[in-house]
Amino acid sequence: MEYVPNILFAIALFVGIGFFVRNVKKLSRNIKLGKNVDVSDNKSQRWRNMVRIALGQSKMVVRPVAGFMHIIVYVGFIIINIEVLEIILDGLFGTHRLFASLGSIYNFLIGSFEVLAFLVIVAVVVFWIRRNIIRLQRFIKPEMEGWPKKDGNMILYIELVLMTLFLTMNAADSQLQQLGAEHYVQAGSFPISQFIMPLLDGLSASTLIFIERTAWWLHILGILAFLNYLYYSKHLHILLAFPNTYYGKVKPKGALNNLESVTNEVKLMMDPNADPFAAPPEGTETAVPEKFGASDVMDLNWVQLLNAYTCTECGRCTSECPANLTGKKLSPRKIMMDTRDRLEEVGKNMDANKGEFVPDGKQLLDDYISREELWACTTCNACVQACPVSIDPLSIIIEMRRFLVMEQSAAPMELNNMMSNIENNGAPWPYNQMDRLNWVNE
Amino acid sequence: MSEQLKVKTMQEFMAEGKQPEILFWVGSAGSYDDRAKKISRAFVKLLNKANVDFAVLGSEESSTGDVAKRAGNEFLFQMQAMMNIELLNGYEIKRIVTCDPHSFNTLKNEYPNLGGNYDVLHHTQYLKELMDAGRLTFQGETYKGKRITFHDPCYLGRANTVYDAPREVLAKTNAELVEMKRHRTNALCCGAGGAQMFKEPEKGNMDINVLRTKDALETNANIIATGCPYCNTMMTDGIKAHEREDSVTVLDVAELLANSL
Numbered sequence: 001m002e003y004v005p006n007i008l009f010a011i012a013l014f015v016g017i018g019f020f021v022r023n024v025k026k027l028s029r030n031i032k033l034g035k036n037v038d039v040s041d042n043k044s045q046r047w048r049n050m051v052r053i054a055l056g057q058s059k060m061v062v063r064p065v066a067g068f069m070h071i072i073v074y075v076g077f078i079i080i081n082i083e084v085l086e087i088i089l090d091g092l093f094g095t096h097r098l099f100a101s102l103g104s105i106y107n108f109l110i111g112s113f114e115v116l117a118f119l120v121i122v123a124v125v126v127f128w129i130r131r132n133i134i135r136l137q138r139f140i141k142p143e144m145e146g147w148p149k150k151d152g153n154m155i156l157y158i159e160l161v162l163m164t165l166f167l168t169m170n171a172a173d174s175q176l177q178q179l180g181a182e183h184y185v186q187a188g189s190f191p192i193s194q195f196i197m198p199l200l201d202g203l204s205a206s207t208l209i210f211i212e213r214t215a216w217w218l219h220i221l222g223i224l225a226f227l228n229y230l231y232y233s234k235h236l237h238i239l240l241a242f243p244n245t246y247y248g249k250v251k252p253k254g255a256l257n258n259l260e261s262v263t264n265e266v267k268l269m270m271d272p273n274a275d276p277f278a279a280p281p282e283g284t285e286t287a288v289p290e291k292f293g294a295s296d297v298m299d300l301n302w303v304q305l306l307n308a309y310t311c312t313e314c315g316r317c318t319s320e321c322p323a324n325l326t327g328k329k330l331s332p333r334k335i336m337m338d339t340r341d342r343l344e345e346v347g348k349n350m351d352a353n354k355g356e357f358v359p360d361g362k363q364l365l366d367d368y369i370s371r372e373e374l375w376a377c378t379t380c381n382a383c384v385q386a387c388p389v390s391i392d393p394l395s396i397i398i399e400m401r402r403f404l405v406m407e408q409s410a411a412p413m414e415l416n417n418m419m420s421n422i423e424n425n426g427a428p429w430p431y432n433q434m435d436r437l438n439w440v441n442e
Numbered sequence: 443m444s445e446q447l448k449v450k451t452m453q454e455f456m457a458e459g460k461q462p463e464i465l466f467w468v469g470s471a472g473s474y475d476d477r478a479k480k481i482s483r484a485f486v487k488l489l490n491k492a493n494v495d496f497a498v499l500g501s502e503e504s505s506t507g508d509v510a511k512r513a514g515n516e517f518l519f520q521m522q523a524m525m526n527i528e529l530l531n532g533y534e535i536k537r538i539v540t541c542d543p544h545s546f547n548t549l550k551n552e553y554p555n556l557g558g559n560y561d562v563l564h565h566t567q568y569l570k571e572l573m574d575a576g577r578l579t580f581q582g583e584t585y586k587g588k589r590i591t592f593h594d595p596c597y598l599g600r601a602n603t604v605y606d607a608p609r610e611v612l613a614k615t616n617a618e619l620v621e622m623k624r625h626r627t628n629a630l631c632c633g634a635g636g637a638q639m640f641k642e643p644e645k646g647n648m649d650i651n652v653l654r655t656k657d658a659l660e661t662n663a664n665i666i667a668t669g670c671p672y673c674n675t676m677m678t679d680g681i682k683a684h685e686r687e688d689s690v691t692v693l694d695v696a697e698l699l700a701n702s703l
Contacts (some may be wrong), residue, residue, distance in 0.1 A: 113507035173510075254601025261518045263556065266520040291513065322631040327647030376644040379512050379636030380596040385627055401514030414641040415513050422518060425469035426504030428640055437500040438487070439472070439479035440449045 002094075009091035009220075016224030025232035027309065030347040042250045049390065054245040059388040063316070066130075069123040071158070076120040077238065080166070083113050087220050097173075100187035110188035114170060117163045118192045124163075128156045138315030143322075143334040148234070148313055155235050162222050169215035171196035172208045181205045211250030237312035241389045245308040247303045248390025253381045256398055261290040262406075277281040293402025296363040297343045300399060307391040308339035317383035317393060323376040332383035332393035338368035339396060365400060374400050375412055447486045451500040452533050462497035464568070464664035465530075467540035468551065470505050471671035477678070481541050484700035485565050491703060492577040496539075502529055508548040513637040519537035520556065523548075527558035537561045539568040541696060543597035543670045544635075550602070564598055565671050566608040566695050573611065580702045585617035590698070592619065593654070593677060594629035595670035608669050608695050613701045617665070622657040630654045632676035639672050655680030659690065666692045 039046075052058045057074060061067035086099050099106050131139045131152055139152070171193035176184040190197075200208060230236045268274050294300050317332035318324050324331050342364045350357050365371075377397045384392050404410045411419070418428045425433045455462050465488070471478040489496050507522030529619075530538075538560045540546050550562035572578040592612060598604045605626045612619055624630045633643070633650025643649060655677055658666045666681070668674045677692045693701075 189499050235688065249539060252547075252602050254547040254553055254597050256511060258520065258555050262516045262520050266517065266524055269521070270524055292516065320628060322633060322650045323644070323646070325630070326643075326650050326653055328644045330644070372644050375641070376646075377636050378596070378631045378633060380631035381600040382596075382628070382631065385600050398512070398514065401512075402516055405514035406517060411513060411515070412641050415637055417513055418637070418640040419510055419513065419518055422505045422507070422510055422522065426522070427474055428505060428509055429470065429474055431474045433504070434501050436468070436473045436503055437449070437451070437498065439468070439474075439482050440447055442479060442483075442623075 006092060006094050012221060012224060013088065013091070016221075016227060019228050020230075023228065026347060027236075029350075030343050031302050031305045031309065033298050033343070033346065034300050034305040035298075037301035037303055038051050039247050039303065045250050046227055046246045046248075049250070050242055050246040053248075053388070053390060054241045057388075062388075066314075069126055072116070072123045073121045073127075076116040076123075079113070079116055080113050082109065083166075084220070084223060087216070091220060096146060096183055097185055097187050099287060100185050106187055107189040110228070111121075111191050114167065114190060114192040117166050120165050123159060124156045124159050124325075128153065130157075138319040141315060141318060141331060141425070143331055143335070143337055144313070144315075149161075149335065151233050154229075155233065158226050162219060162226070165215045165222065166218040167193045167196060169212055169219060171200060171398060172212035172215065175200050175203075175210050176205065179205055179208070181209065189396065217257065234311065234313045237310050237389060240306065240310040244306055245377075247306060248393055249384070249395075253384055256395075259292065259402070261292065292406035293404070294396070294399040295365040295403045295407070297339060298357075299403070300339070300396060304392070304396055304399075305339070306341055307393075308336050308343060310389055311336040311391055312389070313337060313399075314388065316386040316388065317391070319394060320382040320386040322378055322380060322382065328373075328376040329370065330373040335373070335393045335396055336391060339364065365403065369400065371404065372412070374404065384422045445487075447483060448490050449486060450497055452502065452535075453500070454495050456533065458690050458701045460495075461534065461536075463467060463495045464497075464537045464539045465535045465561075466496050466498050467506075467538050467542075467545055468498055468503060469542035469545045469671070473503070475671060477532070477674060478541075481674070481694040481696055484694065485696040486540055487700045488569065488572075488578065488696060488703075492572045494572070494577075496588055499529065506548045507543045508552075509637050509640065511548070511552070512635070514625055519552075523553055523556050525557070527553060527556055530560065532559060535560055537563070539563045539565055541565045541669075541671065542696065543601070543618045544672070547597045548602050554691055564602075564604060564607070564669065566598075566611055567604060569611045569696070569699060570607045573614065580614045580699065582614055582616040582702050584701045585615040585665070585698065588615075588665060589610055589620050589661070589663040590615065590617040590618040590665045590667050591622055591658050591661045592625075592667045592669075592695075593622070593632065593658060593673055595637050595668065596625060596629070596631050598669055599629055600627060608667070611699060612667055612695060615698050617698075620661045620663055621692040622661055624657055629662075630657060632670075632673040632680075634672035634676045639675070649680075649683070651676035651680035652683045655684055655686075659686060660683060664690060665698070667695055668692060669695050 020227055055073055060070050086097065089098050130136050169189050170188065174186060174188065174190045174193060175197055177186050177306050197351055230239065291299060297305060311331060311333065315333050320330050321330065346357055349360055374397055379394060381394060421430050425431060452465065468482055472482040504526060505522050506526065507519035510522065511519035538549055543564060546562055546564045549560060569578065590612060592608055594605065610677065631650060631651065632654050658677065666677050668677060672692055674692055681687050681690050681692060
């Protein structure tokens with residue numbers, strides 16, 4: 001009987017981490033549905049970006065209030081994980097406050113965890129007020145209705161509950177230490193939970209132990225549950241922000257990629273020695289010509305799909321988008337959310353069909369992202385600049401425009417006129433190329 | 443017609459067996475658009491004043507293909523790019539200066555991968571270089587006491603992080619430079635980029651250029667300075683939409699400097 005809690009704990013840990021691993025595998029499989037893209041360049045720049053943008057939160061503080069609050073929650077999350085390590089070891093070995101032998105260092109650590117936990121609670125409350133009372137513009141856009149709104153609040157509730165459990169556990173623990181209860185070593189300092197202690201005054205040791213144990217168990221089970229909530233939530237950014245900032249664009253924002261498949265065809269077209277009637281080389285007869293641009297998630301590259309899973313739906317992109325600011329349908333955040341939703345749908349389809357995708361008559365274009373949204377983009381890069389985790393919604397918009405223009409010839413009529421002018425006379429307007437120098441003498 | 447400008451084509455340089463210091467990439471707007479042609483002329487006036495030995499491609503120049511690429515037509519872009527690269531490489535061009543941030547961006551960032559490697563500068567960067575080298579000096583009387591606000595073109599600013607050069611050269615006008623609430627990295631687009639210049643906007647509650655000129659009008663500037671022919675058109679139209687064309691003018695950095703000689 002003595003080892004029952006240890007065994008239960010080990011099972012909970014195993015199940016929690018097991019499910020998490022399964023989710024990570026699914027995540028990685030879905031991301032790999034994207035096309036390959038070479039990201040082996042600029043390694044040192046990429047590492048620097050990750051350290052500065054993800055670890056150092058450099059782009060969060062562009063908006064100081066949200067940025068500062070976010071850093072509190074972020075630092076709190078990372079540092080309090082040291083405590084989680086102790087909890088896991090205690091749980092497995094049946095010890096209590098295993099690290100207590102660190103003495104004054106331990107006291108300092110526990111004290112600072114408490115202060116951080118309190119600050120996290122304050123930040124979470126402020127975040128909740130911004131979303132639900134102040135109702136900041138960017139949190140109430142159409143794409144935030146339903147699950148995304150619930151998800152945002154759910155994360156705040158979970159964090160609030162976890163921090164409260166942590167402080168309650170400490171309060172009961174320190175009360176038990178004062179009572180000299182067996183098993184409860186004198187350790188830790190409790191700058192915040194001391195204010196909860198009066199609530200526990202006069203309770204018997206056994207009641208206190210019950211409170212302490214309950215809080216302890218709920219806290220760790222809550223953490224394990226939260227870990228498994230990530231996959232279904234925008235909160236996945238706490239993990240993916242790191243790879244995403246590493247793989248994010250290192251070229252100047254204005255540089256779009258040149259499609260290699262097009263380069264090959266253009267070279268052939270411009271080669272005076274090419275035989276237009278030549279048969280394709282041996283062995284390539286059956287090759288399907290590569291599709292230009294993207295109409296579905298599999299046509300995007302895997303970094304773009306990673307972008308979609310990393311998006312935390314903060315809406316900084318949308319709040320800076322000139323099209324969105326002037327009432328157009330385009331919202332860069334919705335582009336990312338749609339990409340993730342469609343990718344999830346494709347993933348579920350594969351799960352249900354033994355790992356093979358069975359065409360479902362749907363695609364990212366039209367079923368998720370409308371043409372009206374795609375054509376409203378000014379390619380100004382405001383969304384890319386605003387993103388605190390290096391997501392590039394513009395690259396997806398361009399890839400989908402490429403599909404519309406090169407596979408479907410479905411550009412707006414005025415743009416078709418502009419393009420035929422370039423084809424005919426080398427300028428977007430219908431002027432004679434021989435008149436290019438007239439401005440000198442006008 | 444104003445004063446005579448000295449403009450030589452690359453063909454003429456070739457005939458003389460010489461290489462120019464720079465190639466001035468005029469761009470389609472700078473060649474054909476009535477408003478943008480004035481910017482080309484102002485820039486050439488400055489180049490002439492600084493005795494820069496420059497060339498243009500004249501009738502051999504063709505669209506960079508930038509706008510086709512942003513519209514999704516990668517084929518047309520690469521066709522244009524390959525043709526231009528063949529021409530530029532044939533002339534052994536090393537340095538290119540342009541008044542159009544879109545051409546600047548494409549030539550600088552998207553041509554290298556197709557075989558076109560040049561040192562590409564926006565005209566504000568080149569003007570800065572000429573000033574620093576003492577080749578260009580200004581009286582700076584024309585705009586003394588005026589307020590100028592600079593609108594960052596997306597393809598110069600965010601796209602290529604050039605924010606200081608235009609501001610530094612504008613200081614030579616001796617006007618008071620004031621910033622809009624959204625400037626530099628978070629400057630608002632004029633609404634022309636991404637091929638929007640050539641089509642009607644999608645349904646919304648306002649045109650982007652009207653919103654952006656509102657930013658500019660809030661600074662109480664007399665002059666909106668631009669560094670892009672498309673921004674120039676959009677801002678000029680925006681001022682008209684606000685019915686402020688009597689009190690506010692839109693001028694390119696090159697024009698402001700040419701008037702400050």
